[in-house]
Amino acid sequence: MAKQTGGEIHAAPIIDQSSRPGAITRLLIFVVILTCSAVAFAVFRERLGDPFLLGILGMLAMIGVGFLFATAIGFVQVAPRSAGSELSRSFVDSMEEGLVVADTKGRILYANHAYARMTGATSVADVKTVDNLLSDNPEAAPTIDRLAAGLRDGRPGDGEFRLSHSIRPGAELGARWYRTWARIFKLPGHRQPVSAWQIADISRERAEQERFFLDLQKAIDHLDHAPAGFFAADPDGRVTYINATLAEWLGIELANFVPGAVRLPQIVAGDGMALINAVKADPGTARNAVIDLDLSTMDGQVLPVRFMHRATTSRDGTSGPTRTIVLNRRHGEDASADLRASEVRFTRFFNSTPMAIASVDREGRILRTNAPFLSLFSRVVDSDALERHIKLDAVIHERDRDAFALALDRAKQRQAEISPIDTVLPDDAERHVRFYVNPVVDHAGGEEAEEAAIVYAVETTEQKALEAQMAQSQKMQAVGQLAGGIAHDFNNVLTAIIMASDLLLTNHRPSDPSFPDIMNIKQNANRAASLVRQLLAFSRRQTLRPEILNLTDVLADLRMLLARLVGNEITLAVEHGRDLWPVKADIGQFEQVIVNLTVNARDAMPDGGALTVRTKNLSAEEAAKLSYRELVHADYVTVEVEDSGTGIEPETLKKIFEPFFTTKEVGKGTGLGLSMVYGIVKQTGGFIFCDSEVGKGTIFRIFLPRHVPTEAEKAAEANGAAEEQTRRAKEESRDLSGSARVLLVEDEDAVRMGSVRALSSRGYEVHEASSGAEALEVFNALDGKVDIVVSDVVMPEMDGPTLLVELRKVQPDIKFIFVSGYAEDAFAKNLPEEAQFGFLPKPFSLKQLATVVKEMLEAD
Numbered sequence: 001m002a003k004q005t006g007g008e009i010h011a012a013p014i015i016d017q018s019s020r021p022g023a024i025t026r027l028l029i030f031v032v033i034l035t036c037s038a039v040a041f042a043v044f045r046e047r048l049g050d051p052f053l054l055g056i057l058g059m060l061a062m063i064g065v066g067f068l069f070a071t072a073i074g075f076v077q078v079a080p081r082s083a084g085s086e087l088s089r090s091f092v093d094s095m096e097e098g099l100v101v102a103d104t105k106g107r108i109l110y111a112n113h114a115y116a117r118m119t120g121a122t123s124v125a126d127v128k129t130v131d132n133l134l135s136d137n138p139e140a141a142p143t144i145d146r147l148a149a150g151l152r153d154g155r156p157g158d159g160e161f162r163l164s165h166s167i168r169p170g171a172e173l174g175a176r177w178y179r180t181w182a183r184i185f186k187l188p189g190h191r192q193p194v195s196a197w198q199i200a201d202i203s204r205e206r207a208e209q210e211r212f213f214l215d216l217q218k219a220i221d222h223l224d225h226a227p228a229g230f231f232a233a234d235p236d237g238r239v240t241y242i243n244a245t246l247a248e249w250l251g252i253e254l255a256n257f258v259p260g261a262v263r264l265p266q267i268v269a270g271d272g273m274a275l276i277n278a279v280k281a282d283p284g285t286a287r288n289a290v291i292d293l294d295l296s297t298m299d300g301q302v303l304p305v306r307f308m309h310r311a312t313t314s315r316d317g318t319s320g321p322t323r324t325i326v327l328n329r330r331h332g333e334d335a336s337a338d339l340r341a342s343e344v345r346f347t348r349f350f351n352s353t354p355m356a357i358a359s360v361d362r363e364g365r366i367l368r369t370n371a372p373f374l375s376l377f378s379r380v381v382d383s384d385a386l387e388r389h390i391k392l393d394a395v396i397h398e399r400d401r402d403a404f405a406l407a408l409d410r411a412k413q414r415q416a417e418i419s420p421i422d423t424v425l426p427d428d429a430e431r432h433v434r435f436y437v438n439p440v441v442d443h444a445g446g447e448e449a450e451e452a453a454i455v456y457a458v459e460t461t462e463q464k465a466l467e468a469q470m471a472q473s474q475k476m477q478a479v480g481q482l483a484g485g486i487a488h489d490f491n492n493v494l495t496a497i498i499m500a501s502d503l504l505l506t507n508h509r510p511s512d513p514s515f516p517d518i519m520n521i522k523q524n525a526n527r528a529a530s531l532v533r534q535l536l537a538f539s540r541r542q543t544l545r546p547e548i549l550n551l552t553d554v555l556a557d558l559r560m561l562l563a564r565l566v567g568n569e570i571t572l573a574v575e576h577g578r579d580l581w582p583v584k585a586d587i588g589q590f591e592q593v594i595v596n597l598t599v600n601a602r603d604a605m606p607d608g609g610a611l612t613v614r615t616k617n618l619s620a621e622e623a624a625k626l627s628y629r630e631l632v633h634a635d636y637v638t639v640e641v642e643d644s645g646t647g648i649e650p651e652t653l654k655k656i657f658e659p660f661f662t663t664k665e666v667g668k669g670t671g672l673g674l675s676m677v678y679g680i681v682k683q684t685g686g687f688i689f690c691d692s693e694v695g696k697g698t699i700f701r702i703f704l705p706r707h708v709p710t711e712a713e714k715a716a717e718a719n720g721a722a723e724e725q726t727r728r729a730k731e732e733s734r735d736l737s738g739s740a741r742v743l744l745v746e747d748e749d750a751v752r753m754g755s756v757r758a759l760s761s762r763g764y765e766v767h768e769a770s771s772g773a774e775a776l777e778v779f780n781a782l783d784g785k786v787d788i789v790v791s792d793v794v795m796p797e798m799d800g801p802t803l804l805v806e807l808r809k810v811q812p813d814i815k816f817i818f819v820s821g822y823a824e825d826a827f828a829k830n831l832p833e834e835a836q837f838g839f840l841p842k843p844f845s846l847k848q849l850a851t852v853v854k855e856m857l858e859a860d
Helices: 023-048 050-073 083-093 113-119 130-134 141-152 203-224 244-250 272-277 337-352 371-376 383-387 398-412 461-507 515-539 551-566 587-603 620-624 673-683 711-733 749-761 772-781 800-810 846-858
Strands: 002-005 008-011 098-102 108-111 157-163 176-185 194-201 229-233 239-242 286-296 302-313 319-328 356-360 366-369 421-425 428-439 453-459 547-549 570-575 583-585 609-618 636-643 687-693 697-705 741-745 765-769 788-792 815-820 838-841
Touching: 098 113, 113 194, 130 141, 130 194, 141 157, 141 176, 176 203, 229 244, 239 244, 244 319, 272 286, 272 371, 356 371, 366 371, 371 453, 398 421, 398 428, 398 453, 428 461, 461 515, 461 749, 461 846, 547 551, 547 587, 551 570, 551 587, 551 609, 583 587, 583 697, 587 609, 587 636, 587 673, 587 697, 673 687, 741 749, 741 772, 749 765, 749 788, 749 846, 765 772, 772 788, 772 800, 788 800, 788 846, 800 815, 815 846, 838 846
Parallel strands: 570 609, 741 765, 741 788, 788 815, 815 838
Antiparallel strands: 002 008, 098 108, 098 194, 157 176, 176 194, 229 239, 229 319, 286 302, 302 319, 356 366, 356 453, 421 428, 428 453, 547 583, 609 636, 636 697, 687 697
16 A cells, blocks of 8 residues: 655555544544434424434434544544644655554554565564564664663663574575664653654665775785885874885884884984975975985884875964885886995985085075985975075074175185184074085086085084083183182291281280280181182182081071071072982081072072072983083982072173172172182082073072992991090190100291291290201201101192102101191192091191191000
């Protein structure tokens, strides 16, 4: 049976009980008609008589029977269908997918013809719901049960399943694929919602997908085994696809290849990445380029290849993925083997040389470049710039372009010897480059060559930095030697002044009128001595007494002093690193370093600010990542002193560690503070660097070598406090007088005379000499009967260490004390390892001289 709608014929549904009145409705209508007839019969019977009423009754009966018949066949409807309902039914009836609607009790309300055809139903009795039809089928049951459970919870759903044979009985053999949808909705005239199941045969769609997949597999197989390599990469250079051919060339195990795990810089040798990165497309376009370069295999071999490279860029200018065909230049039949090998060797040499090379025409425009050239000048030169033939002077600083123009003119005149040009990059004055311009000799039958010159470029940034570092080091060393020499001579003067003051003070009581003047002389001499110590610290010739320190404890003890130094306007913060390694340094000198840096920071913040002192451990690996060229890669404990002050100008920053250089007003600084800091840190074996930005502040970074204590040092550290307390108690009660014979050797007359008087006043028998040679004569004259020798280190004719060596030949166990303004380490390294001696740094007082002599005499 068929219906006609809008000129089209479609199959009528096999069941449609969704809109006809049911049996109860028809029965109610019939009862109403009969009731009306009975009432009319009772009313009119008495008035009109039986014959007339019987006629009326018969006519009404005929009308009722006709109405019931018309209603039953659908000719008369209680609620006529709307045009929209007809359109919907026509659409549903013409669907190719099967549709069945049932109520909550499983009674079928609607099933279209497609559903009957798909399930093989030929009558109303054969129609079953989807879940009744397939719930017992093990292949479809999981999907059907899931959808049915969802409907019971009010949830729609869909799914696919595969059957080894068709749902319709008697259909042709073969597996079939089905897709089904299930949902619930409200149907007018029904109190409970109804469920709708839709089912479609998608076997043809699946077959098409399978065919497409097989074709794709074949295409991938053809691409994998093509005679050329192929790879795709994302904008960050991660390889997202590589074919089997290229994987075999590179030695990559394709089965273990993970997209994105390999990056282009890992497989591109030398500076080849500069050639690849130079290929850039305009926004919204793609760009193709041919590149000759070398690839690096997994076992480290080099593979010469040719790239057919394609780069893309999105409309917003963002770099897109790249796709590249790779040709193995070891293979091919387009040229002879010798010619191909020569071409490969030249390309490898041209792109692998560490020197940047470019050819220019007579106007100085760049014609060709190698990979290192693109890498060196990547900010200026790319593939677009090469196509536009930009001038080479675009990569030369403006101040040196005239020199390049002159060199190019000489190259065009075939002049072979042309001086190199040292310049910097136009956009980075810290990067130095040296250019060599060589003429091109024409061998093409007299025709003018396309290239006018070949330009070679070498980055000399490291070389310039090392030169500057060496010059600065030599300068600091020369100034240090000068400072040390001045300090040595000045120490002799100060020693004489201090000793003379001490001798005067022994003869003057505090009540004497001249006593304050003498004290003033001594105090100013001591003040001058502190300046000398700063000079010695810079020259690294001062005497240090290193000990194992924990910087956390040292800075904790210094905190109160630093707080008083900076005042209330500056916020002080001390940040201690966790588990700091020990260092070995002179605690007094280290404290002086921190104090000097704190005072400088305070002066840089006249309006207040923040000062932070922080410590932390720095491993050798972390030190290697820092940009300080002098810093040796080792384990350090770092101390940072950071302020938020005015900062330091770049030109001033280069001179801050030089002695007598200061930016402070006259009378407010000697210029020795930072030079002393520099010398102490260097003498301790560490490094100090300063970073500053004008208007933002300054940070000093001190790197002290990590010290690994020995077992003896650990034991000494544990007993050190008790021994120090005992030593101080002995010093306070010690009798400094004696009767020993002392040989005093000093070339400075004032110092020698003062020392003789000082020791003689303590009861010693003193014999003096003005040089080492004279001291030997005195020693021999006394037949070697000398208890102790006190000698200066630096003397004419024979210095102190030489004198000790000569005396040990006669008397190996002789007691000897060196007196010097230099550090003990400055001369001790020249003495025999078994030599034992005392040391007294200049300038010294009478008491210090007597104390050292007494200790040396009492030593075993």
